[in-house]
Amino acid sequence: MSDWAPPTPHVTLPEPEPLGPAPMVEVAEVTKAFGDVVAVSDVSFRVGPGVTALLGPNGAGKSTLFRIMCGLTPPTQGTVRVLGQDAREDREVRGRIGLAPQQDALFDRLTARRFVEVAARTHAVADPAGATARALADVQLDPTETKPVGAYSKGMRQRVKLAAALVNDPDVLILDEPLTGLDPVQRNRMIRLFHDLGDRGKCLLVSSHVLDEVARLGSNVLVIAQGRLAATGDYRALRELMDDRPLRIRVAADRPRELAAALLGSALVDGVSVSANEMIADTSDVDRFGRHVAIVARDLGVRLREVEPTDDDLESVFRYLVERRR
Amino acid sequence: MSSVAPLPAVRLTYGLLLRQLVTRGRVLALLAVGVGVALVAWAVGAADDIDDPAEAAVAVIAGLGFTAVVPVVSLVFASAALGDAREDGTLVYLWLRPIDRWPVVVGAWLAALTVSMPLTIVPLTVAAGLSGGGRDLVVATAIATLVGVLAYTAVFTLLALLVKNPIVWGLGYVLIWEGIISGFAPSAANLAIAGYVRSIITGLTDIELELGDKPVAVGVIVPLVVAVAALVLASRRLHSMDVA
Numbered sequence: 001m002s003d004w005a006p007p008t009p010h011v012t013l014p015e016p017e018p019l020g021p022a023p024m025v026e027v028a029e030v031t032k033a034f035g036d037v038v039a040v041s042d043v044s045f046r047v048g049p050g051v052t053a054l055l056g057p058n059g060a061g062k063s064t065l066f067r068i069m070c071g072l073t074p075p076t077q078g079t080v081r082v083l084g085q086d087a088r089e090d091r092e093v094r095g096r097i098g099l100a101p102q103q104d105a106l107f108d109r110l111t112a113r114r115f116v117e118v119a120a121r122t123h124a125v126a127d128p129a130g131a132t133a134r135a136l137a138d139v140q141l142d143p144t145e146t147k148p149v150g151a152y153s154k155g156m157r158q159r160v161k162l163a164a165a166l167v168n169d170p171d172v173l174i175l176d177e178p179l180t181g182l183d184p185v186q187r188n189r190m191i192r193l194f195h196d197l198g199d200r201g202k203c204l205l206v207s208s209h210v211l212d213e214v215a216r217l218g219s220n221v222l223v224i225a226q227g228r229l230a231a232t233g234d235y236r237a238l239r240e241l242m243d244d245r246p247l248r249i250r251v252a253a254d255r256p257r258e259l260a261a262a263l264l265g266s267a268l269v270d271g272v273s274v275s276a277n278e279m280i281a282d283t284s285d286v287d288r289f290g291r292h293v294a295i296v297a298r299d300l301g302v303r304l305r306e307v308e309p310t311d312d313d314l315e316s317v318f319r320y321l322v323e324r325r326r
Numbered sequence: 327m328s329s330v331a332p333l334p335a336v337r338l339t340y341g342l343l344l345r346q347l348v349t350r351g352r353v354l355a356l357l358a359v360g361v362g363v364a365l366v367a368w369a370v371g372a373a374d375d376i377d378d379p380a381e382a383a384v385a386v387i388a389g390l391g392f393t394a395v396v397p398v399v400s401l402v403f404a405s406a407a408l409g410d411a412r413e414d415g416t417l418v419y420l421w422l423r424p425i426d427r428w429p430v431v432v433g434a435w436l437a438a439l440t441v442s443m444p445l446t447i448v449p450l451t452v453a454a455g456l457s458g459g460g461r462d463l464v465v466a467t468a469i470a471t472l473v474g475v476l477a478y479t480a481v482f483t484l485l486a487l488l489v490k491n492p493i494v495w496g497l498g499y500v501l502i503w504e505g506i507i508s509g510f511a512p513s514a515a516n517l518a519i520a521g522y523v524r525s526i527i528t529g530l531t532d533i534e535l536e537l538g539d540k541p542v543a544v545g546v547i548v549p550l551v552v553a554v555a556a557l558v559l560a561s562r563r564l565h566s567m568d569v570a
Contacts, residue, residue: 072569095424105414
């Protein structure tokens with residue numbers, strides 16, 4: 001592996017888009033601070049029709065960004081335009097946005113039909129009963145159910161939120177973790193629905209912290225980590241970048257220094273650090289490392305006690321992407 | 327896509343929030359408070375060892391009714407109307423709509439008023455009747471309760487959009503500002519709704535009450551002006567605030 005070189009990623013840092021149709025959602029140098037806490041930092045992007053996935057770990061700033069787009073909270077710096085308007089100021093554009101927020105709270109004493117119908121009426125939908133029936137059918141909820149939504153399961157409540165977001169046939173749909181709580185069949189159905197809406201010219205922004213979900217939502221991905229836009233572009237290239245990043249492995253052994261020296265000499269690792277009872281190895285080829293570390297230890301007579309990755313989680317992936325951006 | 331006209335928006339908000347406000351626990355607990363005042367008033371009216379029954383009756387109505395029942399009932403429902411929605415995040419379902427802000431505020435206020443008014447005006451006028459204070463006291467109580475609830479519900483609707491614990495702040499206003507501070511400082515009394523409401527009682531019964539030294543017309547008009555101002559401020563606050 002001495003001639004290994006990292007692949008050239010096809011994931012770009014945010015660039016200004018070329019002139020073309022006006023974007024449906026435009027976020028320009030947006031920063032949001034809550035006191036001393038910076039939740040979103042200098043984020044810029046533009047999206048048009050279709051499904052765009054917002055990927056990031058919990059606490060990355062996805063929900064804050066969605067709230068800013070809907071006008072629920074103003075940015076500390078920067079501007080946001082949805083369909084060319086500021087949703088915080090423009091009453092008409094609020095009628096063209098559908099939001100399924102992350103929080104679970106609903107008006108618990110209403111039935112699903114009544115909840116969605118109130119959403120239709122407060123959006124000035126011309127035929128609230130018809131729109132309600134269609135929205136409930138889209139999410140496979142029974143319009144005749146008399147149980148109030150307060151008695152619903154998490155998955156059913158999620159579908160009520162989605163129905164309320166869809167009922168006004170919005171041009172822009174902002175969906176914060178919309179697949180949470182849904183079973184696999186419902187998940188598939190919702191993803192198909194999102195794609196149908198995107199194909200019809202709607203702009204959907206869908207957030208998730210689950211890579212597999214994002215893979216199925218579509219190819220256009222915005223990665224948010226630590227309040228920053230860490231990467232944007234094609235999902236497949238993003239996945240390659242994530243898979244090729246160096247991993248950190250902790251190896252507990254009785255003679256870690258000897259083992260570290262041997263591993264450095266074999267080019268299985270990019271770097272090592274050693275302490276009394278363990279070593280930490282950075283490797284770009286975790287599979288090869290895993291196959292050979294035991295052989296190297298055996299040849300040296302070193303006893304291995306534990307071998308485990310220390311950063312094999314999404315959080316570290318996102319940190320890596322943020323650090324690359326710097 | 328069109329927007330919702332103001333009157334339909336008021337109706338929609340009113341209907342939605344009224345349903346959220348009326349819970350068995352709240353209604354029964356606050357009804358019990360009013361019934362308690364009526365029982366005390368009945369006891370006063372039935373007593374035959376009181377030197378000035380009319381003055382005693384007025385003291386019970388003003389002391390219990392307008393210190394406890396009217397402001398507390400108004401506080402519970404008005405702070406919950408938009409306060410609960412703000413607290414649990416459901417306010418977004420009223421905010422992110424093609425609706426002006428003031429119909430939402432007015433709808434919430436009317437919902438609080440709808441529940442607060444019968445839970446105050448009925449037990450207090452019954453109490454006034456049982457207390458032996460005469461017809462003048464019954465009429466004065468009804469008018470003062472009406473004016474008081476209109477003002478308190480508007481102020482507490484605003485309060486719920488300003489602070490995170492409106493019940494605590496509201497009780498502080500009622501018990502400390504109106505109950506204690508206003509008694510020591512005439513200037514503070516000008517900022518106490520209770521003073522204006524008591525003035526209605528004083529003016530219509532000719533029985534003097536602490537803080538009730540304003541003309542009846544002032545006692546009626548100022549709280550109503552305060553109510554309107556509170557609703558205007560609440561609309562502006564709803565426009566500018568962060569929504570969960």
